[in-house]
Amino acid sequence: MKKIVLLAVLFFAAGLFAFRMYNERRFNLEKRTVFLMDTLVSVYAVGPKQKVSAPLELALKRMREIEAKFSAFDPKSPVYAFNHFGTPITDKEILSVARAALKVSELSDGAFDITTFPLSELWGFASKSPRVPTDDEIRDVLKSVGYKHLVLTEGRLEKDAPGVVIGFGGIAKGYAVGEAVRVLRENGVASALVEAGGHVYALGKRGKNYWKVGIQDPRGEGILGYVEIEDMAVLGSGDYERFFIDKGKRYSHIFDPRTGHPAQGASAVTIIYNDPMLADALAKVPFVLGLEKSRDIIGSIPGMEAIMVAAEGEVTYSPGLKDRLKLLPDTEQR
Numbered sequence: 001m002k003k004i005v006l007l008a009v010l011f012f013a014a015g016l017f018a019f020r021m022y023n024e025r026r027f028n029l030e031k032r033t034v035f036l037m038d039t040l041v042s043v044y045a046v047g048p049k050q051k052v053s054a055p056l057e058l059a060l061k062r063m064r065e066i067e068a069k070f071s072a073f074d075p076k077s078p079v080y081a082f083n084h085f086g087t088p089i090t091d092k093e094i095l096s097v098a099r100a101a102l103k104v105s106e107l108s109d110g111a112f113d114i115t116t117f118p119l120s121e122l123w124g125f126a127s128k129s130p131r132v133p134t135d136d137e138i139r140d141v142l143k144s145v146g147y148k149h150l151v152l153t154e155g156r157l158e159k160d161a162p163g164v165v166i167g168f169g170g171i172a173k174g175y176a177v178g179e180a181v182r183v184l185r186e187n188g189v190a191s192a193l194v195e196a197g198g199h200v201y202a203l204g205k206r207g208k209n210y211w212k213v214g215i216q217d218p219r220g221e222g223i224l225g226y227v228e229i230e231d232m233a234v235l236g237s238g239d240y241e242r243f244f245i246d247k248g249k250r251y252s253h254i255f256d257p258r259t260g261h262p263a264q265g266a267s268a269v270t271i272i273y274n275d276p277m278l279a280d281a282l283a284k285v286p287f288v289l290g291l292e293k294s295r296d297i298i299g300s301i302p303g304m305e306a307i308m309v310a311a312e313g314e315v316t317y318s319p320g321l322k323d324r325l326k327l328l329p330d331t332e333q334r
Helices: 049-069 078-085 092-107 117-122 135-142 172-186 276-282 285-289 291-299
Strands: 002-005 029-036 039-046 150-152 157-159 192-196 199-203 211-216 223-229 232-238 243-246 249-252 268-273 305-309 314-317 325-327
Touching (some): 029 049, 039 172, 092 150, 092 157, 092 276, 172 192, 172 276, 199 276, 223 232, 285 291, 291 305
Antiparallel strands (some): 002 314, 039 192, 150 157, 192 199, 199 232, 211 223, 223 325, 305 314
């Protein structure tokens, strides 16, 4: 992977840099924006209004269905019943996403883990009242953390201890983006962009050109560069998304399942891949394992590319991004 040394931390943001370069006199662009999955979701489609309006609404409807089904807070959700009452999950869609999550857990030696939800609650991220818990509190919660506490058979997901709690926040958003794209495609939309809190999928091209998704610097103004994509997801995670600072130290919402503390192995990670669900999950791994080990994991998946930023600001990116990643001149000189 090529290295660039940056003074600032790289931040991924959809920012929809693409649309500032969009020739609206040539293309009709329909847009819908709603609040879903605890973030703003925007769906854009290119085409006549009478042809793309209905598919846009269907895509958002599908995302709402996923939000409700995978919620750890909705009492009607199978996930809620699993967490609070130990009810086995038999819903085929949830089992499919759980199966993908557990595969990433195995691939990453547990760095990605859907059982860390209790840690998010302990540290106050779930309630939006963050705090640094005591060592005893962390040790107590860690007794129920670990993907191996989950038992997935052909038709059900169970747990081996009552205290095991799951949350799909690290993978369901990517899954929802992919499902929205599927709905758009199946309803005749050939050119679109779905964006959910920095999780982007570009369907087709915008006319004859690639979509351009911006990479923004959170410590400054403007963008550092952009990637050009078609039929591809660009998903990012970072310690800038949800965090708090206590006694000068930054604590983010991405946890190390081994220690029970917020992970410190990276500052920002962007994954470019054709499967947004898998990209969503893999984007969390470098924070736990660090950049070196994560390069091998990401490099073992054909077609997956990454931009990874160390805590000190050093950036590495996959060789496959050489022609798709466009850094601005000022960024290249840092």
